[in-house]
Amino acid sequence: MKTETKVGILAVGAAALLLVFAMMMGVLSPFSQSHELHVVYNYAGGIDTGSPVRVMGITVGKVRSISFDPGYRTPEGEEVKLRLTISVDKKAWASVRKDSKFYINMAGVIGEKFLEVSPGSVEAEPLEDGTVVRGEDPPRIDQLISQSYGLAGKIIDLVEKNEGSVSNMILQLDRLTTNFNRTLVLLDKTSKNKDMVRLLDNAIKITDDLAHITGGLRSKKAEETYELVHKLLHRLEPLDAAAIRKFLQEEGVRARIL
Amino acid sequence: MKQLRHFFDLVARTLFVLSSTPFRMKEFSRQLYFVANGSLPIVLFCVGFAAIVTILEASFHMKLVIQNDSMVPGFAALLILRELGPVVTALLLTSRVGAGFTAEVGLMKTTEQIDALRMLGIDPVQYLVVPRLIATIVGTFLLALLASMTCLLGAMFVTDIHLGYSPAMFLSSMRVFVDFQDLLLAGLKGAVFGAVIPLVSCHFGFLCEEGAEGVGKATTQSVVVSSVSIIVLDFILSYVFSYV
Amino acid sequence: MSRIFFIFDEIGGALLFLKEILGGLVRRPCRWKDVVDQTWSVTLQSLPTTAMAGFFVGAIMAVQFTLQLRDFGALGYLGGLATSGTIREIGPLLIAFMLSGKVGAFTSAELGTMKVTEQIDAIRCLGADPFQEIIQPRFLGIIISSSLLLGLGLLMSIGGGMFLGGIFAGVTSEEYLRHIPTILAWPSVVLGFFKCLLFALILATICTYKGYMTIGGARGVGRSVVETAVSTMVAIVVMDWVASFLAEIVFTLVRETL
Numbered sequence: 001m002k003t004e005t006k007v008g009i010l011a012v013g014a015a016a017l018l019l020v021f022a023m024m025m026g027v028l029s030p031f032s033q034s035h036e037l038h039v040v041y042n043y044a045g046g047i048d049t050g051s052p053v054r055v056m057g058i059t060v061g062k063v064r065s066i067s068f069d070p071g072y073r074t075p076e077g078e079e080v081k082l083r084l085t086i087s088v089d090k091k092a093w094a095s096v097r098k099d100s101k102f103y104i105n106m107a108g109v110i111g112e113k114f115l116e117v118s119p120g121s122v123e124a125e126p127l128e129d130g131t132v133v134r135g136e137d138p139p140r141i142d143q144l145i146s147q148s149y150g151l152a153g154k155i156i157d158l159v160e161k162n163e164g165s166v167s168n169m170i171l172q173l174d175r176l177t178t179n180f181n182r183t184l185v186l187l188d189k190t191s192k193n194k195d196m197v198r199l200l201d202n203a204i205k206i207t208d209d210l211a212h213i214t215g216g217l218r219s220k221k222a223e224e225t226y227e228l229v230h231k232l233l234h235r236l237e238p239l240d241a242a243a244i245r246k247f248l249q250e251e252g253v254r255a256r257i258l
Numbered sequence: 259m260k261q262l263r264h265f266f267d268l269v270a271r272t273l274f275v276l277s278s279t280p281f282r283m284k285e286f287s288r289q290l291y292f293v294a295n296g297s298l299p300i301v302l303f304c305v306g307f308a309a310i311v312t313i314l315e316a317s318f319h320m321k322l323v324i325q326n327d328s329m330v331p332g333f334a335a336l337l338i339l340r341e342l343g344p345v346v347t348a349l350l351l352t353s354r355v356g357a358g359f360t361a362e363v364g365l366m367k368t369t370e371q372i373d374a375l376r377m378l379g380i381d382p383v384q385y386l387v388v389p390r391l392i393a394t395i396v397g398t399f400l401l402a403l404l405a406s407m408t409c410l411l412g413a414m415f416v417t418d419i420h421l422g423y424s425p426a427m428f429l430s431s432m433r434v435f436v437d438f439q440d441l442l443l444a445g446l447k448g449a450v451f452g453a454v455i456p457l458v459s460c461h462f463g464f465l466c467e468e469g470a471e472g473v474g475k476a477t478t479q480s481v482v483v484s485s486v487s488i489i490v491l492d493f494i495l496s497y498v499f500s501y502v
Numbered sequence: 503m504s505r506i507f508f509i510f511d512e513i514g515g516a517l518l519f520l521k522e523i524l525g526g527l528v529r530r531p532c533r534w535k536d537v538v539d540q541t542w543s544v545t546l547q548s549l550p551t552t553a554m555a556g557f558f559v560g561a562i563m564a565v566q567f568t569l570q571l572r573d574f575g576a577l578g579y580l581g582g583l584a585t586s587g588t589i590r591e592i593g594p595l596l597i598a599f600m601l602s603g604k605v606g607a608f609t610s611a612e613l614g615t616m617k618v619t620e621q622i623d624a625i626r627c628l629g630a631d632p633f634q635e636i637i638q639p640r641f642l643g644i645i646i647s648s649s650l651l652l653g654l655g656l657l658m659s660i661g662g663g664m665f666l667g668g669i670f671a672g673v674t675s676e677e678y679l680r681h682i683p684t685i686l687a688w689p690s691v692v693l694g695f696f697k698c699l700l701f702a703l704i705l706a707t708i709c710t711y712k713g714y715m716t717i718g719g720a721r722g723v724g725r726s727v728v729e730t731a732v733s734t735m736v737a738i739v740v741m742d743w744v745a746s747f748l749a750e751i752v753f754t755l756v757r758e759t760l
Binding site: 300303304307308310311312314315318319322333336337340341345346349350352353354357358360361362364365368435469470471472473474475477478481482485486489490492493496497500 | 551554555558559561562565566569570583586587590591596599600602603604607608610611612614615618619670685719720721722723724725727728731732734735736739740742743746747750
């Protein structure tokens with residue numbers, strides 16, 4: 001064999017290994033047939049080109065590109081400025097439907113970010129290749145913190161302003177239970193008809209009291225508070241796992257060092 | 259000091275004649291064959307063993323620090339691509355190729371063949387150094403790629419046996435740490451080391467003294483100087499690639 | 503095929519040569535003064551090279567580890583991890599590579615020159631044993647000084663890591679040193695120094711063998727220097743693996759019996 005040939009074989013071998021590496025890293029994927037989707041977000045914390053796309057926890061594609069699209073409006077009229085182009089493998093394409101939701105999620109010890117697609121229901125229509133869909137914006141920790149500060153302030157305000165009515169409420173509740181107790185005692189002692197009138201009388205009194213209390217609770221401010229608490233809890237839910245893990249990790253590291 | 263001047267003289271002269279040197283395919287492929295094909299078995303053999311040791315050691319340290327070896331593949335892959343692949347290749351080439359060049363050029367010097375070349379009006383730098391320089395740069399680039407990939411595949415295999423992580427898990431752990439450019443940077447690092455080896459060894463070859471003792475001394479010096487410069491350069495390149 | 507047998511020839515030849523040296527040491531030991539002289543000259547010669555190599559090896563490890571640890575916010579571990587990694591693995595390996603170039607190539611060039619200029623035959627003619635006069639002092643000298651140099655190189659690498667950690671990672675030397683004992687256990691140190699001894703033995707055997715077997719003038723000296731450097735490196739890489747592997751088995755056994 002000529003020297004040139006052997007050298008050539010070596011060079012081709014090196015080039016082939018380069019290609020193998022490119023395929024291992026997922027830069028090249030000539031054998032996979034995939035579909036494309038455009039997911040739009042207003043905030044996509046930590047997602048990068050190449051981040052995996054998962055359906056029901058299984059990696060089925062990745063984020064191909066990220067582009068800024070300041071003029072874009074959804075058909076509903078909402079301004080959404082960030083567009084992620086993702087690829088989804090053929091095998092998982094059938095599970096992605098019109099009612100699928102696109103979350104940005106975090107996994108693993110080192111907090112790798114990925115795009116989670118919730119499977120759609122069978123009744124919903126399948127998506128077309130290249131459709132633009134609205135993603136669920138992930139919670140922003142900075143906003144969350146400022147919101148919870150505001151919320152805490154509001155709760156304190158509420159309690160301070162309505163101090164009188166709150167104590168009043170407690171007083172009435174106390175009276176109500178006493179009344180109710182008495183009624184129960186009566187009910188226990190007399191199962192005869194002659195006390196029925198009194199029993200009814202008491203029952204009316206109780207419902208009156210109850211109406212009074214619930215009236216207090218149904219004020220506009222209280223309702224707002226409920227709403228906010230509800231929202232906060234909803235937002236905190238996905239955060240919890242990561243935060244707790246991070247906390248534990250840090251504790252672990254500290255424990256080892258000390 | 260005098261040696262240093264001679265060395266930079268040689269480097270400058272090489273760069274100067276580089277563009278005006280006609281490309282001799284035959285000589286180039288002969289040198290490339292010597293550099294790349296000749297060293298391939300040793301390099302792959304050593305790198306294969308290095309892969310095993312890397313995995314063993316990485317898992318030892320990971321277990322020590324975070325009681326968990328799930329990040330071993332990624333970490334080992336990074337270490338292989340950034341350091342082990344190019345550096346082990348370059349150090350092996352230093353002794354095999356570099357010492358070979360010095361002995362060859364040194365012998366030509368002591369047997370007055372270089373003077374004969376000069377008499378014939380041929381520039382020894384152009385005739386001896388330039389083809390070796392180009393062949394070694396290309397050769398180390400190819401070898402660094404081959405070595406890194408062999409080491410990675412070897413590491414993947416060892417992780418499968420020793421730690422029980424399947425190749426797919428190895429790949430997904432690797433992707434977190436490694437980018438595609440890392441392999442190219444490994445090749446680039448190799449190419450930079452490859453430029454150092456022939457220059458240093460030809461320098462010592464040209465300074466070679468008479469007789470067996472002179473050749474022995476020149477080869478030793480060339481191996482030492484090129485290995486030290488490779489380690490120093492590796493430090494500089496690591497720093498540049500990581501922080502810039 | 504013949505090339506494969508050639509490798510076995512070399513391994514067998516080197517082992518027989520080692521046996522001869524060791525046998526000679528028992529039967530006709532060389533003068534102690536010669537050994538000390540050799541040790542002194544080899545150590546002095548290679549001191550700057552080894553120290554420099556050690557320093558940079560430590561620096562490289564520190565740079566690489568800093569990059570990784572920074573992501574986890576565990577820079578406190580830098581000192582321990584870099585030192586442990588250097589002492590157990592990278593340090594002995596790379597410094598032994600340096601020494602194989604410096605000491606190994608030098609000795610085999612020296613012996614090879616003696617051989618081709620027929621100085622060794624001259625010694626034999628004078629009725630002296632060349633093994634006793636030349637090989638034994640060099641063999642012992644290389645083992646002693648290589649172990650010393652490797653140890654020194656490891657210390658330098660700790661220094662290099664500390665220096666770099668201080669500059670680039672902002673880990674003060676005090677903090678760097680404080681975390682070394684938490685990671686670096688005595689088995690690692692034992693393993694590191696066992697590797698040093700092992701590599702020194704390999705180095706001494708191969709370079710004396712190759713030097714002694716040199717034939718064919720200045721060209722032969724050049725060739726045997728190249729062969730020494732290459733075969734030492736290959737042998738060191740293989741023995742590195744063997745040592746790590748054996749160490750793991752031994753330490754598991756020790757841990758189980760304790």
